[in-house]
Amino acid sequence: MAREIKSQEYRVALTPAGARELVQGGHEVLVETGAGVGSAFPDEAYQRAGARIGSVDDVWERTELLLKVKEPIASEYPRLRPGLTLFTYLHIAADEPLTRALVDSGVTAIAYETVETDRGALPLLAPMSEIAGRLAPQAGADQLEKPKGGRGILLGGVAGVAPARVLVIGGGMVGYNAAVIALGMGAQVTILERSVERMRVLEQILSGRVQLLMSSSLQIEESIKDADLTIGAVLIPGALAPKLITRELLGTMKEASVLVDVAIDQGGCAETSRPTTHDDPTYVVDGVVHYCVANMPGAVPITSTRALTNVTLPYVEQLAGSLRAISASAELARGVNVLGGRVTYEAVADAHGMEYTPLDDALAAGVA
Numbered sequence: 001m002a003r004e005i006k007s008q009e010y011r012v013a014l015t016p017a018g019a020r021e022l023v024q025g026g027h028e029v030l031v032e033t034g035a036g037v038g039s040a041f042p043d044e045a046y047q048r049a050g051a052r053i054g055s056v057d058d059v060w061e062r063t064e065l066l067l068k069v070k071e072p073i074a075s076e077y078p079r080l081r082p083g084l085t086l087f088t089y090l091h092i093a094a095d096e097p098l099t100r101a102l103v104d105s106g107v108t109a110i111a112y113e114t115v116e117t118d119r120g121a122l123p124l125l126a127p128m129s130e131i132a133g134r135l136a137p138q139a140g141a142d143q144l145e146k147p148k149g150g151r152g153i154l155l156g157g158v159a160g161v162a163p164a165r166v167l168v169i170g171g172g173m174v175g176y177n178a179a180v181i182a183l184g185m186g187a188q189v190t191i192l193e194r195s196v197e198r199m200r201v202l203e204q205i206l207s208g209r210v211q212l213l214m215s216s217s218l219q220i221e222e223s224i225k226d227a228d229l230t231i232g233a234v235l236i237p238g239a240l241a242p243k244l245i246t247r248e249l250l251g252t253m254k255e256a257s258v259l260v261d262v263a264i265d266q267g268g269c270a271e272t273s274r275p276t277t278h279d280d281p282t283y284v285v286d287g288v289v290h291y292c293v294a295n296m297p298g299a300v301p302i303t304s305t306r307a308l309t310n311v312t313l314p315y316v317e318q319l320a321g322s323l324r325a326i327s328a329s330a331e332l333a334r335g336v337n338v339l340g341g342r343v344t345y346e347a348v349a350d351a352h353g354m355e356y357t358p359l360d361d362a363l364a365a366g367v368a
């Protein structure tokens with residue numbers, strides 16, 4: 001398991017508890033020095049679980065299955081190699097240089113975010129979406145404070161003073177969790193959703209506490225004018241986020257209102273969104289504060305590492321048992337984005353105008 005070197009990323013892909021499970025399953029576990037420190041897991045905790053501690057070179061060169069949290073960054077590209085299976089968040093539909101590096105290296109790259117159940121659920125994205133969704137109103141409320149550059153409005157208002165208006169675009173895992181926290185903070189919340197089925201679920205669980213409206217370009221145009229805080233939470237699995245907030249529309253938003261574009265890891269849902277980091281999370285375009293941190297859950301590593309590894313471990317155990325699990329498990333097969341120099345995830349190939357090879361064909365080509 002590798003240590004994360006992306007700015008302000010403190011999560012790790014395996015806890016000592018997970019390491020112990022793998023060791024008990026008969027596997028050899030190698031952990032990079034200091035990998036767990038940001039999540040409050042010292043090297044000794046992994047050693048007590050039966051793992052070995054190694055250098056960055058050991059971990060990248062000697063493991064067959066490498067667990068990470070975030071995508072490799074440019075300085076890690078030279079470490080990618082044939083024979084290595086990488087299991088991590090990738091989000092490569094929005095990252096052409098990384099897609100090409102993965103293809104050119106011959107690595108097998110399985111993306112957490114595209115592992116998908118037969119019912120279309122994304123089990124490895126869900127916990128991070130819960131966390132990012134819950135952080136979004138918190139980050140937005142902070143940025144709405146005047147000294148931070150915001151409008152200077154309190155999300156919950158006070159007795160006799162209207163609360164702030166929060167617009168959530170996309171009512172999936174991020175959107176629902178953002179709405180729940182924004183409601184808890186006392187804001188007036190509107191959710192725009194495109195799926196009628198999903199809206200019925202939201203209607204049941206939020207029972208009249210939020211305004212639920214069908215998402216359309218006209219509705220976005222109307223709702224965004226009133227919002228103090230807009231939260232971008234849409235997803236088209238594996239594909240780039242739709243640019244629902246055009247530059248023109250931005251001009252109609254309230255001065256010093258805040259846009260928290262959680263969908264930034266898929267390119268963002270505003271034309272003006274570009275990824276930022278926790279070091280420097282915001283920038284302003286046309287008077288609107290943009291908060292576009294691509295790894296929001298990285299801010300709360302103690303929560304995030306545990307939530308992530310709770311859901312990844314069963315898949316890690318399958319892969320550690322046999323790398324052939326990628327063809328035996330339909331869920332894992334959907335997670336394979338690149339194999340043997342080919343792009344095996346259609347939406348990624350489409351996003352970059354690259355050739356798409358179905359996984360079975362790529363596996364057959366690898367065997368031949």
Ligand SMILES: NC(=O)c1ccc[n+]([C@@H]2O[C@H](COP(=O)([O-])OP(=O)(O)OC[C@H]3O[C@@H](n4cnc5c(N)ncnc54)[C@H](O)[C@@H]3O)[C@@H](O)[C@H]2O)c1
Nearest residue numbers: 128129132170172173174193194215234235263294295296
């Ligand atoms: N920045 C971060 O740190 C971070 C962390 C976790 C997740 N995310 C991202 O947040 C986004 C949302 O993730 P999620 O887990 O909530 O996905 P999800 O699939 O649970 O929900 C997405 C929702 O968007 C809806 N949608 C699609 N197009 C729409 C449109 N035009 N208008 C309104 N709604 C629309 C879908 O119907 C769905 O209900 C993803 O891009 C995900 O990668 C970012």
